[in-house]
Amino acid sequence: MLDQPQFGRRLKRLRTARGLSQADVVGDGMSTGHLSRLESGDRRPTERTVAYLAQRLGVDASALTGPQDGRSLSGVLAAVASAPPGTDSTAALSRAVEDDPGEDPAARRQALWLLSQAADRDGDHQSERTRLLELLALRRSLDAPDLHTRSLVRYARCTRAIGDLHTAESAATEALSLARTAHLCVPDTLAALLELINSETELGRWEAASQHVDELDRDLLPRASALQAAEALWTAAVVSSRKGDDAAAMARLNKALGLLEDGREDLTAWARLRTAAAAAALQMSPPRVAAAEEWLTEAASVPDLTGTPAQLQELHALQAHLAFAQGRLEDAALLSRTVLSEEDLRLPYRDRVRLSVLDGRLAIHAGRVEEGVAALQQLARQATQSRHVGLAAHVWQALATALAARIHPSGAAPCQTRPGRSGGPRSVSRLGTRTGGADGIAESRGKP
Structure with missing residues (x-):
């Protein structure tokens, strides 16, 4: 008979x-x-209980014990x-963690770390958070x-992807304090x-973020590796x-790209950094579309980035x-609706909102003004209520820009508005080019 809480964990896993x-x-x-008490580990099972549950689950009793x-x-x-x-060991590792009696905290920590990495790659940030x-x-x-510092940093990054900026900021602050102490x-x-x-920037605390950038430039960049310096x-x-x-911003981006110029140190990081740089360029006002397209084309030369559904959504x-920034509105509408209609949408919170904003703007451009305005107003209220200052500003400005373009059409290609996102570079799958399909901006998160 398994002891609790291992029995309860296995019972719940078999049920779910x-x-x-x-x-x-x-x-x-x-x-x-x-x-419920059995699954939580608060009640020990009897042999009769095990037999009954095995029958109800359609398994042999040994599957439970x-x-x-x-x-x-x-x-x-x-x-x-x-x-x-290429071996996927996630399921076996997850079962081992559930059955682990907890006698080796170091082994358990390593297993949980690997499982959180796997959830992050899949874009399953709720499982990663757990x-x-x-x-x-x-x-x-x-x-x-x-x-513990590394765990806090990853937790901050995960909760930021979920949209819980205040928890992310708190975890990052604790991690930095511990690292210094x-x-x-x-x-x-x-x-x-x-x-x-990253958390301060998304919260709209740009002065605090600027002060920390000064500290970064002064104390850490000179001693950082090329990879970390590029991310910084x-x-x-x-x-x-x-x-x-x-x-x-452009000067820093070009310097970062120069640190990983040929990709020999880390080809994947080289491509991710170019993707992230293109995203940043398209957030500028006006967007640096040519630079973004060039960097995306370079990133597309790395074929093995094609991977998880989350990466494909990004x-x-x-x-x-990018299609929107280039004025290819039909391509932009098709791509945005394809992503937003996916049943298992795994974009980070900020990406999801920004893509929904784009969808609202496209509705207004297509003449569905009431639909687009209502969608953007709802997004703005949600961002404001959740205290995502920069994101809320982006939504309101996107609404104003779309309505102004509707009233005073100029024939010029629409452009991105300034209030934007922050985050670390994040991998995406193989990128298209202008001749191979529409391109655009996705949320960048994590390390390059």
Whole structure:
């Protein structure tokens, strides 16, 4: 018999994997309250209970009580580490974590870290958040300030992608404080500071972000690796652009791109940085469309970026925004509706809102004025209520620009408005070019 809470975790996994509610499982022989206590680990199961639940789930009793595969969590981690490239070990690792008695906090931490990485790659930030919260709870068991700092940085990045900026800012602030107190290495301190700058920028705290950029330039950039320096310069460029200094932003972007000029150090990072730089260029006023298209074309030379559904959604959103900036409204409308109508939409919060803004603007351009205005007003109210200052400003300005273009059509291609987003470079899949399809802006997040 498995001890609790391992039994409860396995019971819940078997139930949810079959799409069953607690009421579906209990039938007439058990209350949902009793099942809930079993799943939470508050009640130990009897043999009779196990037999009944196994029958209700359609499994052998050993599926609830027996060892998963005879290996410890450490053994599963070793198998994951030595697996051939391309092997998806997420399910096996997840089962091992659920069955883990918690005797080796270091192994559990590593497993949770890998699972959070997998969820991030899939764009499943709610699952990533759940894993990271479990990971952060291990702090008392592991006296390792460097590991806790990295967990906090990832948690800040994850909650920012979800749209919870205040939690993101709090986590980044704690990470930076811990990194400084523990005198951690430059990469850990820099990662925490960059995430704090990203959160401050999205919250509209541009002066605080600027002060931290000054600290970045003075204390950390000179000692950073080329890869981290490129990410730092990109982040600083976003701050410059939000403050209206597009010349400084372009200078930082070009310097960042020069640090990873040929891609030999990290080809994937090289392509991601160019994608992120193009996104930043298209956020400027007026948008630097030619530079953006050039950088996207360079990024398209890396074929192995094609991957997860989340990355493909980011790509198509990127294509929609650039098509709009180039005046190809039909392409932009088709791409934006294709992404927004997907059943499993995994764009980050900010990307999702910005693409919805584009969709509203396109509705106004197409003559569906009331529909577009109502959609944009609702988005603006939501952004304001959630205290996304820069995002709310972007929505209101997009509405004003679309209506002005409707009243005074000029025949010029529509352009992006200044209030924008921040975030670290993020991978997207293979990029199209002007001749191969529409291109545009997608939310960039994470490290290059």
